Amino acid sequence: MEFSQEESMILSKFFTNMDRNVFALRNLPEVVKGALFSRYSRTDKSLRRVLLDEFINKPEMGFNQIVNFSVGSGTDETVAIKKAEEFYDRVLVGFGDDSVAELGGAHIACEGVSNIATKVLEDPRLGLSPLEKSSRYVYFNDKADGKYRYYRGPDVMESVFADDYIEIMDLLFDTYSKLIEPMKKFITEKNPIEEGMTERAYGFTIRAKACDVLRVFLPAGTLTNVGIFGNGRAFEYLLTKMYAHDLQEMRDIAGQMQHELSGVIPSFVKRADDKYGRETQKFWIDSRNAVKDFILTLPQKSTVSEEVELAEYDREAEQKIAAAILYSQSAMPLRTAKALAAGMQHEQRRKIIGAYVAKRQNRRHRPGRAFEHAYYTFDILGNYGIYRDLQRHRVLTQERQDLTAMHGFDTPKEMEEAGCAGEYRECMRLAKAAFEKIEKRSPKQAQYVVPFGYKVRWYFHLNLRELYHLCELRTMRQGHPDYRRICQKMYLLAKEVHPSLVENMRFVDMNSYVLERSESEKKIDQKLAEMDKRYGKA
Secondary structure (H helix, E strand, O other): OOOOHHHHHHHOOOEOOOOOOEEEEOOOOHHHHHHHHHHHOOOOOOHHHHHHHHHHOOHHHOHHHHHOOOOOOOOOOHHHHHHHHHHHHHHHHHHOOHHHHHOOEEEEEEEEEEHHHHHHHOOOOOOEEEEEOOOOOOOOOOEEOOEEOEOOOHHHHOOOOHHHHHHHHHHHHHHHHHHHHHHHHHHHHHOOOOOOOOHHHHHHHHHHHHHHHHHHHOEOOEEEEEEEEEEHHHHHHHHHHHHOOOOHHHHHHHHHHHHHHOOOOHHHHHHHHOHHHHHHHHHHHHHHHHHHHHHOOOOOOOOOOOOEEEEEEOOOHHHHHHHHHHHHOOOOOHHHHHHHHHHOOHHHHHHHHHHHHOOOOOOOOOOOHHHHHOEEEEEEEEEHHHHHHHOOOOOOEEEEOOOOOOOOEOOOHHHHHOOOHHHHHHHHHHHHHHHHHHHOOOOOHHHHHOEOOEEEEEEEEEEHHHHHHHHHHHOOOOOOHHHHHHHHHHHHHHHHHOHHHHOOOOOOOOOOOOOOOHHHHHHHHHHHHHHHHHHOOO
8 A cells, every 4th residue: 555544644635536546636736646646757666656645744844834734723615615616607507608627627637557648648639738747767677566557458458469568578677677787887987977967967867868879668558647637618628529539548537537637627528428528439439430442442551750750831821820920019910911912032041031030139039920820741751769858849720640650760879889789689580570469459449559760650730830849949959869850850951941940040050969858867966056055955
């Protein structure tokens, strides 16, 4: 049992349950919830344990003063929730305004869910803010009751391929676990500590690099934790979609989430699985099946492609952006601005676009909305680890295909240099064989055995403003080398077709690094020293 009776009594005031993997937070100020979820993404601890160990039991955190909490007291929100539900029901009935559901929000934690499930939970573009346990900073080699933490739902464990599933999953985790210390040793020997770098910063940098290299072993069925803050409308839409999902895991999580959210924002999520919700679920299921049936009538073939391809771009982008800039700083109709921009020479348009963005001093000085008038579509074939990292950019249109083993896999160069590439390739071969065997009967469930190193295909359809943000942020030194490479290629492809529009994307880092986290960790040390000076050592 994770908590003593006394600890459970303390924590029960802040969670909707103490014995299930899906639970909501209550009786906590927003500042505590935000800090709690931030810490949650960088630790192996459960969210409840983080709150107890690192907030409640640490006097220096000031938890008692912030929450006005002491053992044996605290505020129960049950009565308040019931009153709020009655009020919102009256508003919804009286005015029929679904936007009311955007005024109520909740924090919810989903623990012990697969990396397939987290991609569904993190799909929504608006209204939800997820934060997931990082595969870049946390090892995934721990066990629960002597078993590695991977998905073991009845749709897999009660199937004819259960033995094959367990065999390949255990092999992947065994190899991942076995190589952690040798990989850390290899990286340490190759990259000794730099002058002026603390042991803390160096240790974390080495750990992060080892995680970056070895995560290619982790199967998509690896269990992880994700915390989500969102408004009621967004949760209702997400739950409805999850109830309509092909995988049993998604439908189970949806039911658990709705149960817990009903304890804090009941009015906002009750329609996810009522009469209207089930009608929407049926529409999505029927539509998906109709498309599948149609695709079966077409030739099935997969051609080799580049890692990143610019599938489509706006050939009138410069003209459209110039017109939008003119419009925003004048009183003229849009048609007049468009006509003026169309009549300009290239250098004139370049000059006005330069005036709009040339004074940028850092990546946070983002272009204005005029840059949203130019669009690009990139077709990307990258390993699943890359997709997990880049999926978080939601102010764009993205669509992924199912995870398979048909597109091959990436091999980190460190794996070659450390002499363990042969063992890695054998694991990938066996994982592919297991995938193909399971896929014949259960193509959706087969995704769970595919390691992060295997490639998946997805597209990004985004405007130039978001492209600036994405490429400049995700090529920063501390980023994973795999997704840095993808974003560098996106930048070069856009620059090739629109050099005058991309010339002010000056904060794309095209360099490569050995220890990506080292400089970032040095800066953290500086900040920690400043905090100690300001507040005293914790």
